[in-house]
Amino acid sequence: MSRPERRHLLSITDLERDELEDVLRNAEGFEEIGARPIKKVPTLRGRTVVNLFYENSTRTRVSFEIAAKRLSADVVNVAAAASSVAKGESLRDTARTLLAMGADAIVLRHPSAGAPDLLARSVDATVINAGDGAHEHPTQAALDLYTVRRRLGTLEGLRVGIVGDIAHSRVARSVTLGFRRMGASVTVVGPPTMIPLGVSALGCDVSHDLDAVLPTLDVLYLLRLQRERHMEALIPSEREFVALYGVDSRRVEALPDHAVILHPGPMNRGVEISWDAAESGRTLIVDQVSAGVAVRMSLLYHLLGQSPAAEVAS
Amino acid sequence: MIVLKGATVWQGGEDFRTLDVVVEDERIAELREGVATPSGADVLDCSGAVVAPGFVDLHVHLREPGSGDDETIATGSAAAALGGYTAVCAMPNTDPPADSAAVVEMIHRRGREVGLVDVHPIGAITAGRAGERLAAMGEMHRSSARVRLFSDDGDPVPTAHLMRRAMEYARTFDAVLIEHAEDPSMRGGHMHEGEVSALLGLPGIPAEAEEICILRDLALLKLTGSRLHIAHLSTSQGAAAVRAAKAAGLPVTCEVTPHHLALTDDALRGFDPAFKVAPPLRSSEHVKALKEAVADGTVDAIATDHAPHAPHRKDREFDHAPCGMLGLETALGVAVAELVEPGICGLGRVLELMSTGPARILGDDAQGRTPAPGAPANLTVLDPTSVWTVDPAALASASRNTPFAGRKLVGRVVHTMLRGRLTVRDGEVTR
Amino acid sequence: MEPDDIRRAVTRIAHEICERNRGAAGVVLVGIRTRGAVVASRLAGAIERIEGVRPPLGSLDITLYRDDIATRGPLPVGSTDVPDPSGRVAVLVDDVLYTGRTVRAALDALTDLGRPTAVQLAVLVDRGHRELPIRADFVGRNLPTSGREDVRVLLEETDGQEGVEIHEPA
Numbered sequence: 075m076s077r078p079e080r081r082h083l084l085s086i087t088d089l090e091r092d093e094l095e096d097v098l099r100n101a102e103g104f105e106e107i108g109a110r111p112i113k114k115v116p117t118l119r120g121r122t123v124v125n126l127f128y129e130n131s132t133r134t135r136v137s138f139e140i141a142a143k144r145l146s147a148d149v150v151n152v153a154a155a156a157s158s159v160a161k162g163e164s165l166r167d168t169a170r171t172l173l174a175m176g177a178d179a180i181v182l183r184h185p186s187a188g189a190p191d192l193l194a195r196s197v198d199a200t201v202i203n204a205g206d207g208a209h210e211h212p213t214q215a216a217l218d219l220y221t222v223r224r225r226l227g228t229l230e231g232l233r234v235g236i237v238g239d240i241a242h243s244r245v246a247r248s249v250t251l252g253f254r255r256m257g258a259s260v261t262v263v264g265p266p267t268m269i270p271l272g273v274s275a276l277g278c279d280v281s282h283d284l285d286a287v288l289p290t291l292d293v294l295y296l297l298r299l300q301r302e303r304h305m306e307a308l309i310p311s312e313r314e315f316v317a318l319y320g321v322d323s324r325r326v327e328a329l330p331d332h333a334v335i336l337h338p339g340p341m342n343r344g345v346e347i348s349w350d351a352a353e354s355g356r357t358l359i360v361d362q363v364s365a366g367v368a369v370r371m372s373l374l375y376h377l378l379g380q381s382p383a384a385e386v387a388s
Numbered sequence: 389m390i391v392l393k394g395a396t397v398w399q400g401g402e403d404f405r406t407l408d409v410v411v412e413d414e415r416i417a418e419l420r421e422g423v424a425t426p427s428g429a430d431v432l433d434c435s436g437a438v439v440a441p442g443f444v445d446l447h448v449h450l451r452e453p454g455s456g457d458d459e460t461i462a463t464g465s466a467a468a469a470l471g472g473y474t475a476v477c478a479m480p481n482t483d484p485p486a487d488s489a490a491v492v493e494m495i496h497r498r499g500r501e502v503g504l505v506d507v508h509p510i511g512a513i514t515a516g517r518a519g520e521r522l523a524a525m526g527e528m529h530r531s532s533a534r535v536r537l538f539s540d541d542g543d544p545v546p547t548a549h550l551m552r553r554a555m556e557y558a559r560t561f562d563a564v565l566i567e568h569a570e571d572p573s574m575r576g577g578h579m580h581e582g583e584v585s586a587l588l589g590l591p592g593i594p595a596e597a598e599e600i601c602i603l604r605d606l607a608l609l610k611l612t613g614s615r616l617h618i619a620h621l622s623t624s625q626g627a628a629a630v631r632a633a634k635a636a637g638l639p640v641t642c643e644v645t646p647h648h649l650a651l652t653d654d655a656l657r658g659f660d661p662a663f664k665v666a667p668p669l670r671s672s673e674h675v676k677a678l679k680e681a682v683a684d685g686t687v688d689a690i691a692t693d694h695a696p697h698a699p700h701r702k703d704r705e706f707d708h709a710p711c712g713m714l715g716l717e718t719a720l721g722v723a724v725a726e727l728v729e730p731g732i733c734g735l736g737r738v739l740e741l742m743s744t745g746p747a748r749i750l751g752d753d754a755q756g757r758t759p760a761p762g763a764p765a766n767l768t769v770l771d772p773t774s775v776w777t778v779d780p781a782a783l784a785s786a787s788r789n790t791p792f793a794g795r796k797l798v799g800r801v802v803h804t805m806l807r808g809r810l811t812v813r814d815g816e817v818t819r
Numbered sequence: 820m821e822p823d824d825i826r827r828a829v830t831r832i833a834h835e836i837c838e839r840n841r842g843a844a845g846v847v848l849v850g851i852r853t854r855g856a857v858v859a860s861r862l863a864g865a866i867e868r869i870e871g872v873r874p875p876l877g878s879l880d881i882t883l884y885r886d887d888i889a890t891r892g893p894l895p896v897g898s899t900d901v902p903d904p905s906g907r908v909a910v911l912v913d914d915v916l917y918t919g920r921t922v923r924a925a926l927d928a929l930t931d932l933g934r935p936t937a938v939q940l941a942v943l944v945d946r947g948h949r950e951l952p953i954r955a956d957f958v959g960r961n962l963p964t965s966g967r968e969d970v971r972v973l974l975e976e977t978d979g980q981e982g983v984e985i986h987e988p989a
């Protein structure tokens with residue numbers, strides 16, 4: 075008899091390439107369920123998924139909730155305030171309480187990088203990282219991969235450009251690692267102050283000249299610019315950032331005809347993307363959102379499909 | 389009378405001789421072969437064991453005065469004695485900070501009461517460690533604690549101007565200023581800035597933050613003619629700066645911690661706060677440079693920066709966890725495993741770095757003395773080949789935050805002797 | 820079973836379906852992936868030759884309805900494409916009927932897709948050893964087997980050859 079090891083999704087790199095292939099392929103099947111009159115399958119019946127969100131996020135939380143419910147799992151939403159972290163309320167203790175109430179999986183969004191790793195060390199439940207500080211957002215990367223493949227037909231050999239504050243972006247990290255794992259090449263674009271010193275560890279190219287990169291891309295991925303960044307001497311002003319790295323209609327025109335634009339949302343219209351560019355029809359933002367439920371269903375199926383509590387007959 | 393029979397006695401350099409050591413009235417009475425043991429003497433069979441001067445740690449945090457959760461002078465002294473130490477220097481970032489005669493005298497007195505190791509309080513450089521004006525260095529020096537080392541450790545002295553004045557004033561008592569070298573405007577990171585921090589999404593502290601502060605202080609050293617000791621050196625640039633300054637004849641010394649010799653920033657993948665420390669664990673090129681600096685004589689001392697944190701404080705989200713690692717009980721084991729075993733240097737050099745080097749900087753001529761007849765009997769007896777696994781629960785410290793949990797170390801203390809009296813016997817504290 | 824035996828069984832089952840349901844109007848064939856869908860497709864062709872009308876055809880992936888997910892782990896999810904069975908007789912089609920658990924899962928899936936007036940079951944091979952109260956309405960061949968044996972139906976479209984194999988375990 076053997077017990078299967080518990081699986082977590084803390085980083086997109088926790089999935090090997092063939093596993094990511096499986097997840098993306100199965101997501102097509104899960105997308106079909108969303109088209110049925112009864113949008114539910116009994117696959118995870120009896121399992122409990124807890125959404126433990128220390129940061130506000132309606133979009134991601136609802137996406138996970140719908141995904142888990144369509145798999146017939148029970149869902150519990152816990153909105154822990156970030157202030158409870160400052161008060162010293164232990165993440166470990168909160169998680170243990172949830173486990174005692176029967177949680178099989180905990181989906182965690184937290185402002186501290188590594189909080190999901192702490193959780194995975196502390197409790198016997200599957201931990202899914204829904205965004206931890208500036209570290210990673212693996213489910214976002216997975217749905218982005220699915221969205222792009224559905225539109226462009228393949229991921230192998232694609233050229234992806236990610237623009238913005240790379241150093242502080244968990245989306246940038248997961249998306250870079252995820253696309254590379256599936257055989258695409260990635261170039262990160264931004265001012266040097268926003269590119270991490272050790273960027274070579276991500277396996278991507280670096281450019282500071284957006285206009286030079288645009289005609290070479292199949293996928294243009296825009297990051298949200300956080301409004302306070304100019305306070306940290308990373309850029310002189312928002313206006314200057316927009317001039318150098320903001321995508322407007324002119325820059326959209328510079329993309330190859332087949333190229334697509336992605337954004338993790340919500341958009342700062344007028345900053346990283348102009349109003350006209352957002353309305354250009356080249357963006358896949360709506361597709362990204364609708365892919366979110368199917369891909370999260372596929373990830374839950376992949377991680378929870380096997381129950382470590384069960385014993386596998388040899 | 390205590391007789392250490394058949395011991396391998398360190399005689400300086402890489403010179404070891406099999407001798408018997410006779411200890412009486414706080415001193416080494418005899419040191420030769422074939423001592424006849426009188427009845428009533430306490431005879432310890434030391435065949436296969438090395439006798440060295442008791443270790444001296446220039447950098448420990450005993451957390452007293454303080455809450456007592458993390459450590460006390462009593463628990464810290466026990467940990468020190470088990471690690472082979474006969475003297476430790478206690479950093480002043482206590483609560484309240486050690487910036488006055490009253491507090492340093494209290495610490496010194498408490499150390500004597502516990503009686504397991506000589507506790508030398510280090511005084512703060514600035515009042516309250518607030519980095520604004522000088523602390524009462526003269527008062528602390530003239531107190532019964534006779535403070536000669538000063539530091540704001542935990543923080544650098546924030547401005548060149550203030551450090552210059554502190555260096556000038558310290559010359560009044562021939563004091564040594566110990567600098568926690570980190571440029572104040574480049575702080576705010578939680579780990580070394582490099583490839584690992586780029587993957588983990590944690591803000592990093594570049595190696596240059598240490599280098600800039602060291603270069604600043606070396607320039608001021610040249611200006612003022614004072615005495616400077618660099619705490620917990622962690623970078624190749626820092627080692628190069630100290631090497632060049634020594635070659636130019638500047639009175640600078642430096643120390644390295646065992647953890648900076650044994651661990652790299654790779655240990656932080658997985659976000660375990662057990663590996664969070666200041667200065668941070670650096671990439672392998674820096675660890676290599678530190679080892680070279682140990683071998684070529686640039687480094688004067690191994691100091692643990694023993695920094696206990698109770699589990700409820702340490703075990704939490706990485707960015708909220710305090711920096712610091714235990715070190716007293718594992719220092720020898722790490723030093724032998726990381727330096728002697730791979731042939732970076734000999735055991736004699738390690739013993740020098742742990743006893744004579746730091747004793748010289750401390751200015752205590754009763755410590756770090758090569759064993760010789762008439763020398764004060766501050767000794768440690770160690771088994772340099774003993775392989776042992778670190779169990780955090782078995783440590784004498786009140787805290788558990790060792791980065792070496794479960795790791796195999798080489799070299800273990802068997803007995804420790806403070807002024808002719810055994811503080812540790814067969815690996816256990818005697819009192 | 821030889822290839823010719825399979826062909827004849829399909830023809831006979833097609834006739835039986837038409838006979839039982841008084842023609843093929845109001846019948847929808849639902850093949851259980853993967854080989855059941857192949858058999859269903861052949862049945863649809865056979866029924867077309869008999870009645871002149873090809874019945875609606877669908878394929879159903881039951882992976883997400885299995886009762887052994889917890890022990891077997893996540894298997895690849897295939898696609899499901901079934902015309903709405905509401906108001907029709909749904910004939911589930913599979914290659915081998917064994918414990919009955921696959922059919923149970925298919926019944927759950929089917930009822931999530933609509934409300935058939937009746938559900939019938941057609942299988943190429945019935946090897947016995949039912950663990951649930953399930954029986955086939957139309958059977959190609961009854962093949963008594965032992966629980967240790969492995970029965971495999973091979974079809975040109977999926978396996979490149981035709982036949983039924985019975986393997987003793989090693």
